[in-house]
Every structure is written in structure tokens, then in C-alpha cells.
Amino acid sequence: MLRILFLCHGNICRSPMAEFVMRELVREAGLSDEIEIDSAAISREEIGNDMYPPARKKLAQMHIPFEKRAARQVTAREMREYDYIYLMDASNRTLLRRLVGDPAGRAQPLLPDRDIADPWYTGDFDETYADVLEGCTARLREIVRDRGL
Numbered sequence: 001m002l003r004i005l006f007l008c009h010g011n012i013c014r015s016p017m018a019e020f021v022m023r024e025l026v027r028e029a030g031l032s033d034e035i036e037i038d039s040a041a042i043s044r045e046e047i048g049n050d051m052y053p054p055a056r057k058k059l060a061q062m063h064i065p066f067e068k069r070a071a072r073q074v075t076a077r078e079m080r081e082y083d084y085i086y087l088m089d090a091s092n093r094t095l096l097r098r099l100v101g102d103p104a105g106r107a108q109p110l111l112p113d114r115d116i117a118d119p120w121y122t123g124d125f126d127e128t129y130a131d132v133l134e135g136c137t138a139r140l141r142e143i144v145r146d147r148g149l
Helices: 014-028 053-061 076-081 090-099 125-147
Strands: 002-008 035-041 084-087 107-109
Touching: 002 014, 002 090, 002 125, 014 035, 014 053, 014 125, 053 125, 084 090, 084 125, 090 107
Parallel strands: 002 035, 002 084, 084 107
Antiparallel strands: none
């Protein structure tokens, strides 16, 4: 089983949006039995909280299935166990290295050319969703190509 982990600051907006978008893309590609997807936070600020209501609203608007969840913090073990780890912005990389390290540089930005703006601050869930969809679509295409799925 191939494993993908999405990381953002609090695990209540961007990373769970990416988790559920990627799950839907994987389902549509017929790969649900081959790819496991999860998300986590870099910080402890939102531990235990469900996805932020406007993020849930945006996913529902786009017909992306999601479920109740609880924000959690990434562990050093997960950094070793996941095949692909995607960050939402450059500050996530800095905080991740302080928290659990990433000596092999395994965590990569979801979008290689820009950060995914944090809608907690921007309030723009449309832009965040569009960026998450773009990143997940491109990354799934890479994974399928590279793994021969």
C-alpha cells in the first residue's frame, strides 16, 4: 500500500482539504485499494478540532466527500513510514524540521512553484481549493507515472 501524507500548520483547513480531494481523485482513478491518504499538523494549536467549517463548506460545494475528523500532529515515525509527504507552504518545512526533522528532505511542497495560501488568514477558500486541486491532480499523475499504477 502506497501512503501519502499532507501537512499544514493546524490540520483544519489546507491539509484535510488536500486529504479529501486526493481521496476522491484516487477513488475516481480506481486506486483506492492501492493508495492510503492522511493529513496532519505541524503545530499543536488545533489538536482534536474538526476541519474548519468554511473548509467543509467548500468541499461540500465541490461534491468532495469528507468525514468528521480530529486534527493531529505529525510524528517522526510518520516521516519515515509515508511514501509521499506534501507541505502546503515554506513555513511548514521550517517548522517540520524543528519538530521532527526531515534530514532526507522527503517532505515536498504540494505546488512546487508557490505556497498554498492559508485560508485561515486570507478567507479565500475558493483559491485554496483551486490550488489544492491543481497540486493533488499533478502529484497523483506523477505518482501513477512513477509507480506504474
